[in-house]
Amino acid sequence: MAFESLTERLNRAMKTITGQGKLTESNMDEMLREVRMSLLEADVNYQVVKDFVANVKEKALGQKVLDALNPGQMVVKIVKEELQQLLGNEDAQIHFNDNGITNIMMAGLQGTGKTTAAAKIARYLKNKKNKKALLVACDVIRPAAIEQLQTLGESIQVPVFTLGAETSALDTAKAADQYAKENGFDTVIYDTAGRLHIDEELMNELSMMKDFLHPQEILLTVDAMTGQDIVTVAREFNEQLQITALIVTKLDGDARGGGLLSVRSITNVPVLFVSNGEKVDDLEEFHPDRMAERILGMGDILSLIEKAQENMDVELAASSMERMQSGQFDMNDLLSQFEQMNRLGSFKGILKMIPGMNKMAGMVDDDQMNAQIKRMRAIINSMTPKERARPDILKASRKNRIAKGAGVKVADVNKLLTSFDQMKMMSQMMSGGMPAMNPFGGGFGKPGGFGGPGGFGMSKHSGSKKKRKAPVKKKKRR
Ligand SMILES: Nc1nc2c(ncn2[C@@H]2O[C@H](COP(=O)(O)OP(=O)(O)O)[C@@H](O)[C@H]2O)c(=O)[nH]1
Ligand SMILES: [Mg+2]
Structure with missing residues (x-):
């Protein structure tokens, strides 16, 4: 999973400060040095890291934090907020067309997960947004891509429109648009061809499709495993096509996560979904606040x-x-x-x-x-x-x-x-109730952790109003 070592290092960095009674510029600097190293090691863009650390420092040295009862925890909160800011602060939403069909166009380099994501989004729109979705196979460069989309479409029961690999992407799009209008579809997702690198031919093809379809969304898939390359690719696609949102794929791999953390603040394009597996239901709406908590090891119970x-x-x-x-x-x-x-x-x-x-x-x-x-x-x-x-x-x-x-x-x-x-x-x-767990407190087996005093299931301060059951005698069996 992505962010594994970042989470661990950030936690370590912040532990240096949460234990201290008083916040000083020197223990603050020590923590920030650690935070900076953690982010750089996770392959976050250098400038992004620099700004991030400067922002945290400025806020943390503010008078209110220094005077706070628990300055360490205030700093953790500031780091969380800055992380969230970095990831986009607000949830991105799909823009639906109020007066007709919503067109969604996929874009991205080869192998980043366009075709898979197209199907995942179709499934999401059908199940969660009650849309009548149509998938369109406009990758006519790789003949197997049409079959791949058809198989995916079948598995989620969303129809796939194709004219085969002989017809150009643009002509397929034109015919699909007509077909969607005649058959009452309200959302159409166009899978497109990728290339190994950005080239003129690809951009021309996508531009022509864009000019014809006037899509509400142009979604760029980027592969988390490629780290900071995400930023370069996103920037170029955005300059030429004005993409509306990103889908960051393959977060289930051991990506360090730097690309996801840098791309929003550098390109200003929001992340709409993240994908974390090959199955059609491995797609998550992207929530910057939840992701920030996850990165900090605070979990994401929602x-x-x-x-x-x-x-x-x-x-x-x-x-x-x-x-x-x-x-x-x-x-x-x-x-x-x-x-x-x-x-x-x-x-x-x-x-x-x-x-x-x-x-x-x-x-x-x-x-x-x-x-x-x-x-x-x-x-x-x-x-x-x-x-x-x-x-x-x-x-x-x-x-x-x-x-x-x-x-x-x-x-x-x-x-x-x-x-x-x-x-x-x-x-x-x-059944006695679960106490709130402190992400920076004890872990498994430690005091305050699982099974320890005040831990999971045993707390006297669990806050649960449920009646506690009397312990049941264990039956002898063997
Ligand atoms: N592990 C993992 N594999 C993915 C993910 N998204 C796509 N893939 C796989 O990556 C490969 C390329 O995906 P595909 O959708 O064909 O990419 P395209 O060339 O951009 O259309 C396929 O084997 C997919 O199953 C993901 O989020 N996690
Ligand atoms: Mg494809």
């Missing part, structure tokens, strides 16, 4: 909730949660939780969105986790309905049978049963 609402069966999750808290949780619930989790994407990604869990995320190996979950699912699937409902009846012979059925060792079955017991116990403790 985006996580939205993702959950979109991908999970919320009712099912709620009822399983209820069963968990009332101690009725069984293997069927566990199985359905695994399935729901699966739909939320990578574990690393999920953990990162939870405040305070950033460090944990760094330790998680997604492949290993997936293999483990697959094993656990196979074990549960080998149980009879009765065994799933009452795992406490599992004795040696049943365990043997299940292990065989799932192709695992008996030890794996035992491991699952132990985890299940632990989950059950945890859930009963958690």
Whole structure:
């Protein structure tokens, strides 16, 4: 995931100051030096870093901050606000045409993710904005691109218009425009061809399409992995085409993130979406405030909730949660939780969105986790309905049978049963309520962290008004 080391370094930088009772120019300078290094190492543009640090310093040395009760936390807040400013401050929105069809034109270099993003946006418009969307295949340079778009269109059930690779992009666009009008489409997304580098031919083709379509949006896809090149590419495309917004792709890779952090302030073009995977639902609306918090390791619980609402069966999750808290949780619930989790994407990604869990995320190996979950699912699937409902009846012979059925060792079955017991116990403790977690406070296992005094599920100051359940005696099983 992008920003991993930036987050860690920024956190370290700010720890130097949050612990200090008094803010002085010297400990401030030390922190800012660290912040500056972190950003440069993340490949953020030099001038952007310079301005950023100067702004933070100016604000932090302001009288109010120095006199504040906890100046360290005030500085963290200032850094967050400056980061947010850098990322654009306001959420960008798609401009819809009030008096007719909204035309959206994709642009970008080859391989940056135009075709994939076109389909993702079509899906987003259809599901979230109730649009009747049409995809148009105007990449006639690479014949496979038409097929790629058709396959994607099929998977999201959005029609794809094409005249084949023999017709020029402009003629295809003209015909598609006519077709959209005749068939009641309200939003049309034009996929276009890319090149390895910006060249005149490409720009001419795109300009002609633009002149004909008068698109409400020209969306440029840029690849996060290319770092500061994003800025160069965006600037050139913007000069020649006046792009309206950016889609930063491949944030799921190990990009350092500098491109995303620099591009807005240098080109003044807002980021509309970020893409973090190859699947059609791996697209996120870009919110500068949430991204700033994510970069600072504060998590992004709002985006996580939205993702959950979109991908999970919320009712099912709620009822399983209820069963968990009332101690009725069984293997069927566990199985359905695994399935729901699966739909939320990578574990690393999920953990990162939870405040305070950033460090944990760094330790998680997604492949290993997936293999483990697959094993656990196979074990549960080998149980009879009765065994799933009452795992406490599992004795040696049943365990043997299940292990065989799932192709695992008996030890794996035992491991699952132990985890299940632990989950059950945890859930009963958690029903006492979750305290607010401080991103700069303790981590897992530390005081104030998970399981420690004042931590996750055990806090006396959790602020939850829910009644605490009496601890349930653990049943003996084996
Ligand atoms: N990991 C990852 N891969 C992506 C993302 N977006 C696109 N891709 C992949 O990048 C490759 C190029 O994408 P494509 O849409 O064909 O790029 P185009 O040449 O600009 O149309 C394909 O293999 C996509 O699956 C993303 O956000 N994350
Ligand atoms: Mg393409």
